[in-house]
Amino acid sequence: MRIDEFIMEKTIQEIEDEIVDEFGFFESWQDKYEYIIELGKKLNGYPEDKQTNDHKVKGCQSSVWLVTDDEDGRIIFKADSDSTIVKGLIALLIRVLNRRTPDEILDAKLDFIAKTGLQQHLAQTRANGLAAMIKQMKMYALAYKAKQLN
Amino acid sequence: MHSKVNQLMQDTLTKKIFDVDEVRKDFPILSREVGGNPLVYLDNAATSQKPQSVINAINDYYSYYNANIHRGVYYISIKASEAYENAKIKVKEFINASSEREVVFTRGATEAINLIAYSYGLENVNEGDEIIISEMEHHANIVPWQVLCEKKKAVLKVIPVNDSGELLLDEYKKLLSDKTKIVAVCQISNTLGTINPVKEIIRLAKDKNKEIAVVIDGAQAIHHTKVDVRDLGADFYVFSSHKMYGPMGIGVLYGRAELLEAMPPYQTGGDMISSVSFKGTTYNDIPMKFEAGTPNVEGAVGLAAAIDYIGDIGFEAIHRQETELLEYAAGLLEEIKGLKIIGTAKEKTGVISFIVDGLNALDIGIMLDTYGVAVRTGQHCTEPLMERFGIPGTVRVSFAFYNTKAEIDIFVNALKKAIKILS
Numbered sequence: 001m002r003i004d005e006f007i008m009e010k011t012i013q014e015i016e017d018e019i020v021d022e023f024g025f026f027e028s029w030q031d032k033y034e035y036i037i038e039l040g041k042k043l044n045g046y047p048e049d050k051q052t053n054d055h056k057v058k059g060c061q062s063s064v065w066l067v068t069d070d071e072d073g074r075i076i077f078k079a080d081s082d083s084t085i086v087k088g089l090i091a092l093l094i095r096v097l098n099r100r101t102p103d104e105i106l107d108a109k110l111d112f113i114a115k116t117g118l119q120q121h122l123a124q125t126r127a128n129g130l131a132a133m134i135k136q137m138k139m140y141a142l143a144y145k146a147k148q149l150n
Numbered sequence: 151m152h153s154k155v156n157q158l159m160q161d162t163l164t165k166k167i168f169d170v171d172e173v174r175k176d177f178p179i180l181s182r183e184v185g186g187n188p189l190v191y192l193d194n195a196a197t198s199q200k201p202q203s204v205i206n207a208i209n210d211y212y213s214y215y216n217a218n219i220h221r222g223v224y225y226i227s228i229k230a231s232e233a234y235e236n237a238k239i240k241v242k243e244f245i246n247a248s249s250e251r252e253v254v255f256t257r258g259a260t261e262a263i264n265l266i267a268y269s270y271g272l273e274n275v276n277e278g279d280e281i282i283i284s285e286m287e288h289h290a291n292i293v294p295w296q297v298l299c300e301k302k303k304a305v306l307k308v309i310p311v312n313d314s315g316e317l318l319l320d321e322y323k324k325l326l327s328d329k330t331k332i333v334a335v336c337q338i339s340n341t342l343g344t345i346n347p348v349k350e351i352i353r354l355a356k357d358k359n360k361e362i363a364v365v366i367d368g369a370q371a372i373h374h375t376k377v378d379v380r381d382l383g384a385d386f387y388v389f390s391s392h393k394m395y396g397p398m399g400i401g402v403l404y405g406r407a408e409l410l411e412a413m414p415p416y417q418t419g420g421d422m423i424s425s426v427s428f429k430g431t432t433y434n435d436i437p438m439k440f441e442a443g444t445p446n447v448e449g450a451v452g453l454a455a456a457i458d459y460i461g462d463i464g465f466e467a468i469h470r471q472e473t474e475l476l477e478y479a480a481g482l483l484e485e486i487k488g489l490k491i492i493g494t495a496k497e498k499t500g501v502i503s504f505i506v507d508g509l510n511a512l513d514i515g516i517m518l519d520t521y522g523v524a525v526r527t528g529q530h531c532t533e534p535l536m537e538r539f540g541i542p543g544t545v546r547v548s549f550a551f552y553n554t555k556a557e558i559d560i561f562v563n564a565l566k567k568a569i570k571i572l573s
Binding site: 037062082122 | 510527528
């Protein structure tokens with residue numbers, strides 16, 4: 001088994017399917033949000049000194065910060081927000097996209113957002129910045145890819 | 151005494167007794183559900199809901215007499231032109247303008263302010279001149295003046311607000327100078343609900359120099375209180391139809407005829423000209439001079455129906471119901487631990503903005519939505535005001551006369567649950 005296969009045993013698609021299953025478990029949107037809020041409360045580890053404008057994701061009603069690192073050609077995301085719900089959404093995105101190669105991130109369809117119903121609830125309004133976060137994560141992937149090619 | 155009794159009897163006979171349950175039946179959207187919960191619509195300061203009479207007026211227009219106006223010689227075009235002109239007369243009477251020539255239809259209050267800035271402003275403001283606005287203005291009443299100041303090297307002065315969210319009139323008096331050319335303030339704050347003493351503000355400007363043009367942003371006032379532009383002494387008064395139970399996409403610029411006549415056109419094209427040749431063009435009279443292109447006839451027809459509707463309900467009933475709701479909601483909110491109301495002016499209406507310790511406004515708004523409660527969260531297009539209060543944003547609930555105490559109970563209970571989940 002190669003080292004990268006060991007790190008990420010599950011594919012992006014498998015994790016997305018897992019999330020869709022988890023959301024199917026809850027009947028009401030209150031419960032789904034409670035779950036997202038719990039995920040948000042658990043998302044830690046963002047360096048406080050990086051809560052600056054340089055790392056802010058533009059286009060959100062709440063403040064969202066995102067930093068990246070790379071390890072063996074894979075991207076590591078760390079993010080934070082002053083909104084617990086937005087933090088929960090970031091936690092979901094990180095669960096899917098963390099420690100993936102730039103190509104995997106760029107190819108990720110992220111259709112769990114539509115399948116869980118989050119699309120309908122959140123994606124239409126720019127207030128929560130879900131679309132802006134995804135765009136920013138993919139931009140980072142593109143930048144890393146360019147760096148690797150050089 | 152005798153005449154007072156007569157008046158009272160007359161009022162009782164002509165005015166319907168206000169019954170909120172009956173009134174709600176006029177608004178089809180109010181009976182819908184959201185995610186299995188009845189819709190509790192508390193974002194009226196952003197846009198109000200529309201009564202069936204407004205929806206019918208628009209429907210009738212498209213079903214029976216839709217045509218381009220002013221140029222057609224045939225029956226339905228003449229009917230459409232008549233409806234458009236009648237809407238202007240209705241607006242004129244509604245705000246007590248001297249003439250319908252003083253009523254310009256725009257896309258909304260925002261376009262009306264831009265029109266003033268680009269037409270009156272570019273013509274009358276020069277290097278070193280001053281424009282006074284206030285700290286509680288909506289971006290629509292900040293940015294056009296900022297751009298004008300940049301273009302003309304003029305200076306933007308800002309009236310500060312106190313901790314209750316009231317304008318500091320003494321500071322305003324100090325800002326008025328020989329260089330002041332324009333004063334632009336809102337009658338009611340969209341974020342705080344503060345009612346500004348605009349009559350006094352206008353008088354103070356005119357006492358300083360009667361040439362100062364005073365622009366009143368009435369977007370949040372026009373549906374809460376009877377507006378009389380001549381009694382106020384306003385040079386310009388702007389508002390949007392969508393906040394007063396009328397359709398979106400149309401609003402009003404009232405301007406004193408003398409000022410409008412002297413102003414150059416803002417946009418050019420058809421309908422605003424009197425004759426065109428390649429040697430030169432002469433412009434139409436006011437208000438047509440400011441209405442280039444095919445106007446929003448549907449909007450005008452809907453707005454006229456909205457004015458009629460407000461007339462039927464009556465400002466007295468509107469005021470009574472909205473004040474009752476405001477006081478009831480404020481009382482319940484004040485009991486919630488960690489909740490702080492932003493904007494506690496003595497004179498306020500229609501709006502409660504609040505924050506909850508340690509919680510994000512957006513999160514509260516999203517959770518309230520899951521209970522069918524529609525509120526506004528964020529900065530409400532008043533970033534400088536948020537900065538003044540040192541907060542990133544608020545949750546704002548805003549009431550209309552068709553809201554009920556039962557809805558406020560639903561909102562407050564949902565809020566308590568949201569706070570519990572988020573804490």
